[in-house]
Amino acid sequence: MLYGEFVGGRSKPLLNLVERGAVRKFAEAIADPNPLYVDEAAAKRSRYGRLLVPPTFPRTFDYGHIEGLKLPSAGMIHGEFHISYERPLFVGEEVFCRMRLEDSYDKQGRKGLLGFLVFERTGESPDGARIFTMNDVVVVTEVVRRVIEA
Amino acid sequence: MNGTPNWSVGERLEERVLPPISRLQLIKYAGASGDYNPIHLVDEAAEEAGLPGVIAHGMLTVATMGLLFSPYLEHGYVKSFGSRFSGMVNVGDALRVGGRVTGMETTEEAMLYTFDVYARNDTETAAAGVVGFLVYGE
Numbered sequence: 063m064l065y066g067e068f069v070g071g072r073s074k075p076l077l078n079l080v081e082r083g084a085v086r087k088f089a090e091a092i093a094d095p096n097p098l099y100v101d102e103a104a105a106k107r108s109r110y111g112r113l114l115v116p117p118t119f120p121r122t123f124d125y126g127h128i129e130g131l132k133l134p135s136a137g138m139i140h141g142e143f144h145i146s147y148e149r150p151l152f153v154g155e156e157v158f159c160r161m162r163l164e165d166s167y168d169k170q171g172r173k174g175l176l177g178f179l180v181f182e183r184t185g186e187s188p189d190g191a192r193i194f195t196m197n198d199v200v201v202v203t204e205v206v207r208r209v210i211e212a
Numbered sequence: 213m214n215g216t217p218n219w220s221v222g223e224r225l226e227e228r229v230l231p232p233i234s235r236l237q238l239i240k241y242a243g244a245s246g247d248y249n250p251i252h253l254v255d256e257a258a259e260e261a262g263l264p265g266v267i268a269h270g271m272l273t274v275a276t277m278g279l280l281f282s283p284y285l286e287h288g289y290v291k292s293f294g295s296r297f298s299g300m301v302n303v304g305d306a307l308r309v310g311g312r313v314t315g316m317e318t319t320e321e322a323m324l325y326t327f328d329v330y331a332r333n334d335t336e337t338a339a340a341g342v343v344g345f346l347v348y349g350e
Contacts, residue, residue: 084244091237091244092275093230096282108286109348117290118275122245136249137261140270144294146344 063166064177064202064210065131073126075158075186080115082153088119099153113153120145120194125161125183137206141178142199148192157185157193164197174204216287217347219313219325225280227310233268233303241272268301273339277309277329281345288347291324295341305333311343323347 089099097104098114105113121143151157165180183196202210242248247269250257258266274295281290301307311329318324327343 087240088244091240092272092279093237094275094279094282096285098285114285114289116275117278117281117293118271121271136251136257140297142294142296143271143274144292146292147289150289 063168064179064207065163065166068128068131068163069166070163071128071131072162073128073160075160076124076126078123078157078159078185080119080151080153080155080157082113084122085113085115085119085153088122089116092116092118110150110152115151115153117145117147118143120151120157120159120183120185120196123157123159123183123185125159128161128163131163134202134206134209137203137209139201139203140198141201142197144197145194146196147194151185151193155193156188158188159183159185175207176204177202177207216350217284217325217345219316221313221316223313225311225313225327225329227308228279230276230279230307230309232306233272233301235266235303238266238268238272238303241269245269245271247271263300264302266303268303268305270295270297270339273297273301273307273331274341276307277311277331277339277341277343280309280311280327280329281343284345284347288322288345290343291346292344293341294343295329295339297339299333299336299338301331301333301338305338307338308332314342321349323349 086100161183164182169176179200181198185193238252251261255265309331311327315326325345329341331339
């Protein structure tokens with residue numbers, strides 16, 4: 063099992079600001095022209111009264127580092143992604159983000175022994191209320207495992 | 213903008229065919245997301261990793277499936293979004309995204325719909341996911 067000693071390890075919460083320009087760039091990059099992401103006037107007229115954020119945008123936040131955990135810079139494969147919101151997230155909000163290594167396990171694949179790392183990332187408002195919870199599974203191939211274990 | 217959605221279980225969302233993935237879009241997504249992993253940007257790096265050329269960011273494919281719900285944001289929002297990556301998306305691939313209503317649940321102030329969604333290229337399913345979309349009551 064890879065990084066077994068870090069399972070349960072958490073980063074310290076980091077403050078992220080949902081910047082209007084960053085959301086605009088992101089909406090452009092994913093080719094989503096929805097005015098509710100970028101047009102203040104349209105957002106004001108909407109039920110939300112302010113600009114929304116695309117659902118996968120929180121993947122771009124900084125979640126900090128788990129003390130001592132050094133992941134390889136290349137060769138990790140994103141296997142699964144999941145996000146769940148308690149409420150919509152808005153442009154201009156302050157979000158405290160942190161991450162935790164939830165699990166690590168191995169599975170025999172056709173091309174060798176695969177490692178699976180499960181991360182949980184969370185975002186909270188400044189008053190401590192949960193806004194979203196994100197879970198990612200990252201796959202480590204046998205080639206990359208040899209680099210890690212070397 | 214569309215009217216308040218009133219989906220029924222089993223109903224399909226109209227499939228969308230997106231413009232072919234371009235290198236420029238991958239560069240834009242790298243900049244917007246901060247994911248500069250070279251397998252998405254530099255052919256040599258992708259080849260070193262055993263790929264035929266640069267591949268799209270998995271999270272870009274997820275965001276592309278999310279486009280299915282963008283027309284309904286006046287009435288609600290994506291409350292949950294899960295995806296499993298099962299194939300590569302290459303430059304030039306025209307992704308088709310679509311989905312189907314699998315469930316609906318009434319809560320106090322809203323209706324929560326669940327969907328199976330997919331993103332496919334010509335040969336395989338690149339990603340398949342589950343979306344929960346919450347529609348506020350009027």
